[in-house]
Amino acid sequence: MSNKMLEIRWHGRGGQGVVLASRFMASSAIRENLYFQAFPFFGPERLGAPVVAFTRISNEPINLHCAIEEPDVVVVLDPSLLGVVKVTQNLKASGTSVVNHAGIPQDLKNGTQRRVFAVDADRISREELGRVMPNTPMVGALVKAVGLIGLESVFSEFEEQFSQRFKPELIRQNLNAIRRAYEEVREV
Amino acid sequence: MKLLTRKVVGLTGDGAAAEAMRQIDPDVVAAYPITPQTEIVEKFAEYVAGGLVNTEFICVESEHSAISACCGSSAAGARTVTATSSQGLALMHEMLYIAAANRLPIVMINVNRALSAPLNIHNDQSDTFGSRDAGWIQLYCENVQEVYDTTIQGIRIAEHPEVQLPVMVCLDGFILSHSMERLELLSDAEVKDFIGAFRPRTNLLDFDKPITLGAAAMPEYYFEHRFAQSYALDRALERVVAVDQEFGAKFARSYGVVEAYRMDDAELAVVTLGSLAGTTKFVVDRFREEGVKAGSLKIKLFRPFPIEAVAAALKNVKAAAVLEKAISPGAPGPALFSDVLGALYHQGVKASLISYVAGLGGRDVPPKSITRIYNHLQQIAETGRIGRILNYLDLRGWQ
Amino acid sequence: MKDDSIRKLDKAKLPAWDEIPLGWALLSEGSDDFKTGGWRSQHPVLDPEKCTSCLFCWIYCPDSAIRVKDGKMAGFDESLCKGCGICSTECPQGAIKMAEGAGALKEGE
Numbered sequence: 001m002s003n004k005m006l007e008i009r010w011h012g013r014g015g016q017g018v019v020l021a022s023r024f025m026a027s028s029a030i031r032e033n034l035y036f037q038a039f040p041f042f043g044p045e046r047l048g049a050p051v052v053a054f055t056r057i058s059n060e061p062i063n064l065h066c067a068i069e070e071p072d073v074v075v076v077l078d079p080s081l082l083g084v085v086k087v088t089q090n091l092k093a094s095g096t097s098v099v100n101h102a103g104i105p106q107d108l109k110n111g112t113q114r115r116v117f118a119v120d121a122d123r124i125s126r127e128e129l130g131r132v133m134p135n136t137p138m139v140g141a142l143v144k145a146v147g148l149i150g151l152e153s154v155f156s157e158f159e160e161q162f163s164q165r166f167k168p169e170l171i172r173q174n175l176n177a178i179r180r181a182y183e184e185v186r187e188v
Numbered sequence: 189m190k191l192l193t194r195k196v197v198g199l200t201g202d203g204a205a206a207e208a209m210r211q212i213d214p215d216v217v218a219a220y221p222i223t224p225q226t227e228i229v230e231k232f233a234e235y236v237a238g239g240l241v242n243t244e245f246i247c248v249e250s251e252h253s254a255i256s257a258c259c260g261s262s263a264a265g266a267r268t269v270t271a272t273s274s275q276g277l278a279l280m281h282e283m284l285y286i287a288a289a290n291r292l293p294i295v296m297i298n299v300n301r302a303l304s305a306p307l308n309i310h311n312d313q314s315d316t317f318g319s320r321d322a323g324w325i326q327l328y329c330e331n332v333q334e335v336y337d338t339t340i341q342g343i344r345i346a347e348h349p350e351v352q353l354p355v356m357v358c359l360d361g362f363i364l365s366h367s368m369e370r371l372e373l374l375s376d377a378e379v380k381d382f383i384g385a386f387r388p389r390t391n392l393l394d395f396d397k398p399i400t401l402g403a404a405a406m407p408e409y410y411f412e413h414r415f416a417q418s419y420a421l422d423r424a425l426e427r428v429v430a431v432d433q434e435f436g437a438k439f440a441r442s443y444g445v446v447e448a449y450r451m452d453d454a455e456l457a458v459v460t461l462g463s464l465a466g467t468t469k470f471v472v473d474r475f476r477e478e479g480v481k482a483g484s485l486k487i488k489l490f491r492p493f494p495i496e497a498v499a500a501a502l503k504n505v506k507a508a509a510v511l512e513k514a515i516s517p518g519a520p521g522p523a524l525f526s527d528v529l530g531a532l533y534h535q536g537v538k539a540s541l542i543s544y545v546a547g548l549g550g551r552d553v554p555p556k557s558i559t560r561i562y563n564h565l566q567q568i569a570e571t572g573r574i575g576r577i578l579n580y581l582d583l584r585g586w587q
Numbered sequence: 588m589k590d591d592s593i594r595k596l597d598k599a600k601l602p603a604w605d606e607i608p609l610g611w612a613l614l615s616e617g618s619d620d621f622k623t624g625g626w627r628s629q630h631p632v633l634d635p636e637k638c639t640s641c642l643f644c645w646i647y648c649p650d651s652a653i654r655v656k657d658g659k660m661a662g663f664d665e666s667l668c669k670g671c672g673i674c675s676t677e678c679p680q681g682a683i684k685m686a687e688g689a690g691a692l693k694e695g696e
Contacts, residue, residue: 023368026198029370034370035369036368039367063469064466064470066467067554289611290611389593399614401610401611413604
């Protein structure tokens with residue numbers, strides 16, 4: 001893939017807001033005047049089932065219209081998937097994993113130079129939102145890990161997209177969750 | 189010329205179609221929800237409920253009823269839009285011919301999806317290819333921006349006094365319908381100004397000037413009627429070009445009836461349509477980086493088929509393949525391949541042309557698969573031997 | 588757009604393809620271009636005493652054969668009535684009876 005394009009694969013479970021996160025991350029790129037695509041893996045959908053979504057971000061218009069084969073980044077919203085789904089499958093040798101994990105995730109490097117980031121997004125969302133909803137904090141962690149999009153762009157996009165649907169209190173809680181994940185994510 | 193700073197948003201293909209429909213503000217929308225078109229109907233129903241449009245939204249019990257209501261409302265003089273997909277389009281089939289033959293300028297957004305059986309909700313182009321002889325104008329979209337722009341252009345094309353034919357705007361299910369992409373929107377005023385007011389040709393509700401529409405025609409009239417309709421569809425090509433050029437002049441985006449990508453000195457070409465055209469461009473770029481003279485040709489307008497433009501684009505290539513997501517059982521070749529072949533024959537162009545069917549039922553068509561088509565074309569160009577004409581990409585057990 | 592895109596068929600000569608009304612939209616009130624009166628093997632008979640001029644017959648007649656004058660039922664059109672009997676079936680007053688044969692239809696006053 002062209003190094004001008006960042007390809008992200010999202011892993012989560014149905015109901016965790018995986019598709020929403022993939023779309024929200026993409027649309028935040030508007031604020032950096034970048035091009036983007038976000039789409040779910042088109043499979044059966046049910047609550048709790050493993051779900052995959054994709055985001056492409058590029059500084060040029062994106063011609064590709066197919067699944068991402070070798071992602072630059074994988075984001076894992078649910079730590080329980082680590083033993084179930086091969087989340088690092090086809091991840092580039094120079095790629096990055098960003099994992100929702102309270103401790104040190106199992107070895108995701110497989111002897112490669114891949115970078116691995118972890119953040120306890122469950123705890124952050126529980127403390128900030130009052131329930132486990134790891135998708136928004138994981139966007140904060142992703143932004144810190146890949147550095148393509150500024151945190152301010154994410155904040156303003158979130159406010160614009162959700163101010164019609166969410167109460168101001170919920171907006172503030174989500175922004176806090178994003179900021180905390182951005183600050184608390186660490187490279188393993 | 190300094191262009192206006194336009195509103196840039198992220199929308200799915202369905203969302204973009206619904207947004208265009210909101211701005212078009214049709215008099216009547218009759219539609220029935222079906223995956224993967226559902227979001228269009230859902231969103232538009234919200235616009236109706238929220239008073240954002242003045243549209244009469246007709247809830248119907250099937251797609252056959254949807255298109256029947258559309259035929260009635262269009263004949264009554266209402267600007268009419270609908271949307272469907274796959275089995276829905278198949279259920280509309282008999283009415284599609286009636287809409288075209290009665291010269292009703294309906295615009296339909298069709299989200300391309302495979303046909304049953306086996307049941308499959310994913311993308312291919314069997315549905316609209318199956319309707320290719322119904323007399324509708326068919327336009328295919330490569331990306332979400334194109335879905336938005338083509339829907340707006342579709343109104344102008346359909347309603348042009350010399351066209352007066354229904355238009356199908358086709359977008360690939362899920363790949364475009366459920367993909368969120370960046371696109372630029374026009375303002376409501378720009379859309380309104382571009383499409384203009386609807387000046388209906390027929391008004392069945394004008395009691396002072398009663399007319400008959402849908403009368404029988406006996407053998408001594410039917411043939412002439414059908415030819416007149418077919419002739420009008422052929423002539424519509426010029427209007428499609430003109431509307432697209434006007435759109436381009438006003439809004440700096442235009443698509444042509446075909447798009448020749450890096451074709452100027454190309455020796456190898458893949459001809460395709462819809463979202464596959466984008467992935468193919470990506471592969472062309474990679475071959476070009478290696479010094480291979482590769483190009484691609486996107487068919488934007490499938491009906492009427494742009495015979496001259498297709499033949500002109502392919503006249504100097506050494507080998508070409510037609511890549512499409514539909515199969516024509518029992519035919520000498522799949523639909524798009526047969527049309528391209530016909531166009532070359534019409535224009536006296538000899539080219540080594542092969543067919544590739546790919547991606548049926550939503551199977552992903554990644555760059556590495558399309559790369560194999562260009563490798564195959566390289567072989568044909570080097571040896572001058574065509575070999576097998578009909579080929580199937582990533583089909584297990586086929587070699 | 589040409590004003591004549593909707594027009595009556597020229598019966599004197601069969602039109603060429605580019606003379607066919609656009610979309611087969613015909614300027615007429617219905618099927619009165621086709622003289623179906625010759626098909627008749629039964630004919631309607633009106634009982635003026637029972638008729639209330641509700642004009643159900645006018646609505647239901649598939650061949651524009653019901654004559655109306657000043658809003659009143661005024662008999663049948665000789666050249667259009669094909670004797671199908673729909674008017675007789677639909678008449679809520681039972682004011683139209685079908686009789687055998689083509690009959691000589693009164694065309695109203």
